[in-house]
Amino acid sequence: MPKSKYNEKGAHSNNAKGAAAPLSLAKQNDHAFSGHGKGGDFHTDNYTFTFSSDLSTVQSMSEVENTRSKAIDLTTSTFKTTVGINDKNVQAVLSVEQTNSDSNVVSTRIYSDKDGDEQYVKNFDIQVAKVADARLFQQKFTVNADGTVTADTTGLNNHHGDALAQTAVLTKTALDNVAYITQTQAVGTAGDYRFDVFRDDNNDGVWTEIAHGQTSAVNIDATTGAINLVGLQSYLANASAILG
Structure with missing residues (x-):
């Protein structure tokens, strides 16, 4: 069985010039990290969400880096919210699970806000291959x-x-x-x-x-x-x- 490696941002690559690029489990976007190499930093950026009145639906999402806020396109995302009592003793969305899927990969990320400051931090991220490919590591x-x-x-x-x-x-x-x-x-x-x-x-x-x-x-x-x-x-x- 052949051996290869991913060619993700932050990963090492020994591919010869002109060789087929390895299959990447991570679909690079504005709010994903590379699972290999040095990995991502969950503690650099925050995320904000707006929800429906019953807290079950995500209506918008933004990434906050330093003082800049950037809206994230949710067209290809599905969401699941977990509602509970936060540290301010208020019923709110404690975590948001975001899932994106294409023909090769399912990516899932979880963002949490237990303290109730409405600034969500990414604390879990997984990419799972959906199809067999000789280029998988x-x-x-x-x-x-x-x-x-x-x-x-x-x-x-x-x-x-x-x-x-x-x-x-x-x-x-x-x-x-x-x-x-x-x-x-x-x-x-x-x-x-x-x-x-x-x-x-x-x-x-x-x-x-x-x-x-x-x-x-x-x-x-x-x-x-x-x-x-x-x-x-x-x-x-x-x-x-x-x-x-």
Whole structure:
């Protein structure tokens, strides 16, 4: 099975001139981050929303960078709001889940405002591949007798670089009789994590990356520092047609 890497903003690329560009899980837009490379910073920009009177519908969305506000086109987005009591003891939208989908990728982002200042911060982002493609990144792993996982660093092909191979938390997990390996790495100083999800459906020892993302401790196991796949299960269903 061939190995390749994504060519996203912030990622390393070793593609030869004229070679086909790797399939990117992340559709670049004004409010997405690259799941690879250095990753994005959840704590730089804020987002504002207007909602319907019953708080169930997003009517508009803007990205606020420093003092500048930029409206975001919602034509291709679907939203789900979570309503509750915020820190000001007011019923309000506590979080907004935004989903975009094209023929290759489903991208989901979650924005939260628990303190009630109406400034939402992105604290979860995941991109899931919908279709099989030879250009999806692949990685060899070894599952040891004690259940621990090690990565074949020669197979990384500078996808993350040696730093990730040395510091990432690698975990094998089974969900509904499907085996996954996850790589989770703390990034920056604000408590963010970058994660990658792999499957090896044909048991040939080569695992295909079906999803990646970044989180501000959402769905992170506080004890192990690994991404909690149970919290990702509904998103990973979008990759059910892929032979990993």
